[in-house]
Amino acid sequence: MSPQIEILLVAIIVSIACALxxxxxxxxxxxxxxxAISHSVLLGIVVGFFIIGQVDSPILLIFxxxxxxxxxxxxxxxxxxxxxxxxxxxxxxxxxxxxxxVILVTRYANNVHLDQDVVLLGEIALAPFDRVTILGxxxxxxxxxxxxxxxxxxxxxxxxYKELKxxxxxxxxATALGFSPVFIHxxxxxxxxxxAVGAFHAVGAVLVVALxxxxxxxAYLLTNRLSIMLAISSLVGTISxxxxxxxxxxxxxxVAGSMASxxxxxxxxxxxxxxxxxxxxxxxxxxxxxxxxxxxxLLIHLVNHEGKENEAEECNVNRINxxxxxxxxxxxxxxxxxxxxxxxxxxxxxxxxxxxxxxIADQAFAR
Amino acid sequence: MQIFLHLFxxxxxxxxxxGTAILGIVSxxxxxYAVLRKQSLVGDAISHAALPGICLAFLITDSxxxxxxxxxxxxxxxxGILVVTAIVRNTRIKEDAALGIIxxxxxxxxxxxxxxxxxxxxANQAGLDKFLFGQAAALLERDIKTMGIISIMVISLTFLxxxxxxxxxxxxTFGASLGFPMKILDILLMTLIVIAIVIGLQAVGVVLMSAxxxxxxxxARQWTNRLAIMVxxxxxxxxxxxxxxxxxxxxTAKIPTGPMIVVCASVIFLFSLAFAPNRGLIWxxxxxxxxxxxxxxxxxxx
Numbered sequence: 001m002s003p004q005i006e007i008l009l010v011a012i013i014v015s016i017a018c019a020l021x022x023x024x025x026x027x028x029x030x031x032x033x034x035x036a037i038s039h040s041v042l043l044g045i046v047v048g049f050f051i052i053g054q055v056d057s058p059i060l061l062i063f064x065x066x067x068x069x070x071x072x073x074x075x076x077x078x079x080x081x082x083x084x085x086x087x088x089x090x091x092x093x094x095x096x097x098x099x100x101x102v103i104l105v106t107r108y109a110n111n112v113h114l115d116q117d118v119v120l121l122g123e124i125a126l127a128p129f130d131r132v133t134i135l136g137x138x139x140x141x142x143x144x145x146x147x148x149x150x151x152x153x154x155x156x157x158x159x160x161y162k163e164l165k166x167x168x169x170x171x172x173x174a175t176a177l178g179f180s181p182v183f184i185h186x187x188x189x190x191x192x193x194x195x196a197v198g199a200f201h202a203v204g205a206v207l208v209v210a211l212x213x214x215x216x217x218x219a220y221l222l223t224n225r226l227s228i229m230l231a232i233s234s235l236v237g238t239i240s241x242x243x244x245x246x247x248x249x250x251x252x253x254x255v256a257g258s259m260a261s262x263x264x265x266x267x268x269x270x271x272x273x274x275x276x277x278x279x280x281x282x283x284x285x286x287x288x289x290x291x292x293x294x295x296x297x298l299l300i301h302l303v304n305h306e307g308k309e310n311e312a313e314e315c316n317v318n319r320i321n322x323x324x325x326x327x328x329x330x331x332x333x334x335x336x337x338x339x340x341x342x343x344x345x346x347x348x349x350x351x352x353x354x355x356x357x358x359x360i361a362d363q364a365f366a367r
Numbered sequence: 368m369q370i371f372l373h374l375f376x377x378x379x380x381x382x383x384x385x386g387t388a389i390l391g392i393v394s395x396x397x398x399x400y401a402v403l404r405k406q407s408l409v410g411d412a413i414s415h416a417a418l419p420g421i422c423l424a425f426l427i428t429d430s431x432x433x434x435x436x437x438x439x440x441x442x443x444x445x446x447g448i449l450v451v452t453a454i455v456r457n458t459r460i461k462e463d464a465a466l467g468i469i470x471x472x473x474x475x476x477x478x479x480x481x482x483x484x485x486x487x488x489x490a491n492q493a494g495l496d497k498f499l500f501g502q503a504a505a506l507l508e509r510d511i512k513t514m515g516i517i518s519i520m521v522i523s524l525t526f527l528x529x530x531x532x533x534x535x536x537x538x539x540t541f542g543a544s545l546g547f548p549m550k551i552l553d554i555l556l557m558t559l560i561v562i563a564i565v566i567g568l569q570a571v572g573v574v575l576m577s578a579x580x581x582x583x584x585x586x587a588r589q590w591t592n593r594l595a596i597m598v599x600x601x602x603x604x605x606x607x608x609x610x611x612x613x614x615x616x617x618x619t620a621k622i623p624t625g626p627m628i629v630v631c632a633s634v635i636f637l638f639s640l641a642f643a644p645n646r647g648l649i650w651x652x653x654x655x656x657x658x659x660x661x662x663x664x665x666x667x668x669x
Contacts, residue, residue: 031464032408035471083646088585091407095578096633099626102500107621120499120574121478206415206574207478210471217464254482260475267468277458 003128008245010127010142011259014202015211015237017150020157021191022212023233026220027168028188031213032087036075036094037068037189038196038208042101044068045197050108058145061197068193069186071097098205122204124255142202149198153191157230160184165226203256210260211237218267221274236266294334297324299343299361302353315351379504383617386506386514387609387628390567391579393518395605396525397563398580399587399598400556403536407585409448411577412466414564416447418477418573421498422484431495433513433569440565441558447473448557474573501572501625503613514566521559521566525598532556533594570613572625582632583608589643604639608632 025031044067048060071093078089127142134144157164167174167184175181192212199208219232244259251258272279301324305314314323321331335351338344343357353361401410420443424435447469454465484495497505525532531552534542543549560580567576587600612628641648 026460026464029461029463031461031467032411035411035467078640081640081648083589083640083648084585085402085405085407087405088402088407088581091411091577091581092585092633092636095575095582095629099575099578099629099633102626103622103630106623206471206474209467210475213464213467214472217460217468220460220464221458248479251479251483252486253479257475257478257482260471261479264468264472264475267472271454271458279457282457 004249006128006140006143007124007255008242010124010140010146010202011241011245011255012238013143013146013150014124014199015215015241015259016234017146017153017195018199018208018211019215019233019237020150020153020230021188021195023216023219023226023230024164024168024188025192025212026216027226031217032090033072033075033189034192034196034212035209036071036090037193038200038205038212039094040071040097040101041065041068041193041197041200042105042205043097045200046101046104050104061145061194064197064200065190065193067097068196069189072186072189120204120206121254121256122200122202122207124202127202146198146202149195153195156187156191160187164188168226203259207256207260210263211240214260214263214267215240218263218270221270221277236263240266291334291337294326294330295338295341295343296360296364298334298338298351299353299357300364302344302351303358303361306353312350317346317349317351320351380614380617382508382511383503383506383613384610386511387503387570387613387624388606389511389514389518390570391583391605391607391609391628392602393521393563393605394567394576394579395583395587395601395603396522396598397560398584398605399594399601400532400536401560401580402584402588403594403597406560407581408463408466408577409451410560410564410580412447412451412470413444413561414568414573414576415470415477416473417441417444417565417568418498419443419473419480420446421568421573422477422480422495425484425495426480433510436498436569437513437517437562437565440568441561443473444561444565445558448561477573497572498568499572499574500623501568501570501575501628503570503624503628504617506570510569517562517566521562524555524559528552528555536594570609570624571628572623575625575629578629578632579605579608582629582636586632586636586639589639589646604632604635608635 022034025034041064044064045060047067048063051063052059054060074093075086075089078084078093079086084092124142127140130141131138132141132144133139163174163179163184166177167179167181171181174184195212196208199211203211215233215236216229218236219229222232223229240262241259243265244262245255247253247262248255248258270278273281275281298320301320302315305311308314313319317335320335321328324331326334335344335346338357339346341356343354343360345352345354398410401407417440420439420441421436422439423443424439425431428435451462451465451469454460454468455462460468481496494502494505531542531547534545534547535549535552535556539549539553542552564576564580567579571579583604584597584601586604587597590600591597608631609628612631613624615631616622616624616627639647642650644650
């Protein structure tokens, strides 16, 4: 495999591995836990490195996952003292742990390839240089590690799918059915931590957050079904990874930063044009509702005066605006709209209901 | 002790100390409002969102004067808040996710811009990456002057609108019924918080500045139930954390400023959590032993 394809593969696998647990973080309103965990795993990596003496030992994953879970517990511990609100607790715990990690890295681990830039940006461009041999195949270490993490995430989600689903959408029911919410909570947090550690090397602390939160949030705008949301999140993650890589290569910029920017663009596009939930759809719906409502008002007015002696006066094209207290142009537009919809006809300057118009008015009355 | 004597004789150290004291005071004071309004994590999003603003400001003006940086960062921070509001108002995405989206995406864009700027063959660009983790030692006198003037404006506005902001924090509905324009006050307070965050970016960095908003204010909250005392204490704690952290970082090799300042602020927070009278953990466990029920008065009436 050429180095480009290897980097691209790592990027895609990282983004899918992040998107899967991210879906549950979004649904459980714990999105910012990914921020906290992805920062504080640095401390776990550094401490693990001091103990083991290797920067790429798999045991580091365990240390880092432990730190992730410790972060969550610390936040809960602080919150439970009732002296600080939960958001403030998150806002204190992870900067503190991250700071200690950064200080340790800059001060004592300078000769290792862990420095400030790696902490923030990862080293995905270096992925092909760090290789392991498995079954006679020489593969980039990042690819192997992230594939393992992806498989772990996927199998945990498949095995505990209904447990995760129920405890996410109805925690009360989950408890009543006998699942332990605590077990599921910490299990999910461990998955997030392990993923964050793996992705940390590839994309750095802050951009893990982008891959965990933005694709699931995008998917959340497009579907109501959990399984589809998982699929769309992975797809958005993959698209962002591919586009991000090529844009970065073209501009010679940071791959991780560019991937994060692409997730943002995917989200922005979806936010604008998603069917039903997108901004344009909302604006169009409001716009249509305004005309529909005005048309209904007009039709009701016509029904009220249909066949009465003052019909000629009340329903005259040029004077009806005075009776409805609308302005001239608006009234003309409503008449045009109603005519186009086939709910009225104009006969000798007088507005007459069609059968369709009568139906619409009846429906409005029936409400 | 030697270090503190140096404070008066060493010009660089004095500049650094004054600069970090200013940032501590402003972020502590304004942070109190953010913490009381449960917006602790908004600061996190704002500070990350400021990075592309800093880069764009540099790309457009080709200058690194503090005022340009502060204006760029504030505009980007504000844009971030606007987008969060738009997302929360128009979709079913909750605030935490919206903050996360803005934080990560803006930061990603900022990183792309930063790597692009570093490619420009221009000696002037050096040091822009110091905004990531901050470098107090790089503070110059002109930086201090700009920071000082802006801080004085921010603090005096806070005093000027003291009772309005108090209402905004504790009972906005009552405030509205009294005829105060709560929406405008909300925007004003948000702007002040944005500026307070942006001022500190150069010394503490975009990654960790949010802690300077949350930690001193949460520490101060443990000591008192009165807003005035809380704001003053938070400012004091912020200043102590800033100066101590900056001095340790400037006098010791290979210690980044931002993380050191945050560690100092966290130590102050832990100390307050343990030892504050009435609310502190040790005090409470003593009270429990003597079978007195502690009366914890929430400042927040909710």
